[in-house]
Amino acid sequence: MDFSQFSHIFWSVPTNEVPAADWWIDVLRAFVRILVPVFFVLLLVPPLVWFERRLLGFMQQRQGPNRVGPEGIVQTIADGVKLLMKEDIIPSNVDRTLYVLAPIIMLIPALVTAGVLPWHPSLVWGAGAPNVDIGVLYLLAWSSLAVYGVVMAGWASNNKYALLGGLRSSAQMISYELGMGIAVVTVVLISGALSVRDIVFDQSAYGWIKDAAHTTAHHAAYTWGIVHKPWLGFLNPWHVAQFFPMGFVAAFIYVVAMLAETNRSPFDLPEAETELVAGYHTEYTSMKFAMFFMGEYANMVVVSAIAATLFFGGWTTPIAQLDQWDNTAVGWIIPAAMISAKIGLGLYFFVWIRATLPRIRYDMLMSFGWKGIFPIALGNLFCVAVSLTAGYWAGLAVWIVLAVGALLIVANLDSTKRFTEKTRRRSVLGLYASAQPFQMPLVKTSNGAPPVDGRTAAEELVK
């Protein structure tokens, strides 16, 4: 076999058309293809850390790292070298096997998950594993395994703070996984596909249509064509805007759950430094700590990519007419640039949230997950199912009825009333008044009456 034949098969022949004798080319190609998402995620981590620190600096009106290299972009490399040079300490009473394994297990799910996310519709080079028919389940499976790194680190460290971090993480993960899973199921329901590739196609104006003539009980057949009319004639039908507001609610729930699943602010309780020193990685130093760090940022990249793929159109452009995915340079650059841009926006969102929201309390986190995210996701899924069977307007009607009913019930709950009244009047104002070092007149009188004693005035207000 000469080189041109090899390169033809290597670059452009789909797997099921590779001659049997040349199976090794397919295997070789699979290896090379898998390296693309792995390197994408890993190489994005150092600039991402710099990006986060600079952006946080900008949002908090300070500089951020700007000394090492132009605009401080080499800062992360310098930090990495520093971490590598540090002494690698393994405390004496830890469970050595699990202690060493934990940072590795933290990093692996992020890298493996990236493998099924497509950057191009091509079946040859479109993703690490372009044709996984259970792609969505694969994503869910790996994201549910991601918690083990944190839990193992927390337990193996033989440290109370680390253990508490691990415990918090495991409870948080299973709580928010439910909401996330249901949001993903919503997408599956809308698109009618489990394969990530088909889900992205469902969000472009062109795609696969179920071929009723050739579909049997055991086999679904599809043909290629215009599936959806572009909205307003030019917008691609992304899932975030499907069945408005249901697609939007599902996307919102996924985004909240993704913050919780990556242990990012405002859900970063497993490493809350005001309570737990550094949480699950308290005992880790040097390269092992660096791996936890990398794992967190790699996870951010991957969940942004999943959100972009499932809800924001994957590699499609916002404008249907600009979509191009033929085998030319432009046809490769546009999809890859689109998915990269969407990942970038997702990462910006992560940092923005971190700069904006304070960390929430642990009981609030749990009740938000179980009493907020989960029922909303479930009701939303129900409405999508109604929309699919009885039409959009029926689904919307059910959605409005459910939303109004839920609001009425929640607003009239005793606990809600108690919460609002207590917070507004007794605890805040009362505490404030009684904490005053001097007796200050809180109530100014306009009619010339003598000013009332501060403490008494506050107590008056409380009543």
Next chain:
Amino acid sequence: MGTQILFAILAAVAVVCGIGVVVSASPVRSALNLVLVLCSVALLYLTLNASFVAAIQIIVYAGAIMVLFLFVVMILNLGSPEPLVNKLKPQTPLAVVAGLVLIGVIASVVASIPPQASGRLLPEATTGALTIGLSLFSPAWVFPFEAVSVLLLVATVGAVVLATRRAL
């Protein structure tokens, strides 16, 4: 040939980790061994072309149930790993007998499979999500399927009732 080597590796991992579940001194290690068993069994499903079942196995067992297990084990067993004390000594002979009976049942089922039917890949069309969904909601299976869902719901409600009664 490749399939057999893969099977041998996965089966060995599953068996070794299964023994690890039983003999590990600390319950956390037992639980983590069980996770490995579940994962290698999922990979075995994958080698049989049953990718849907494999994914569900990971999501439900390794991803949700075992995390909950670990949470409970860790919350009950705070601090350093301590060897478990067997508080159910009289049960041990019974457990041995029950284990032997279980092995016998499984062996009789395995022996009843004709040798030419074992170890073959299932056709893609019988293991996909579409087929599984269609057969689960076919008239033959929809009643047992929904009955199981209701049963799980009853168990959940029962757990909540028991928990709140103690809290009151």
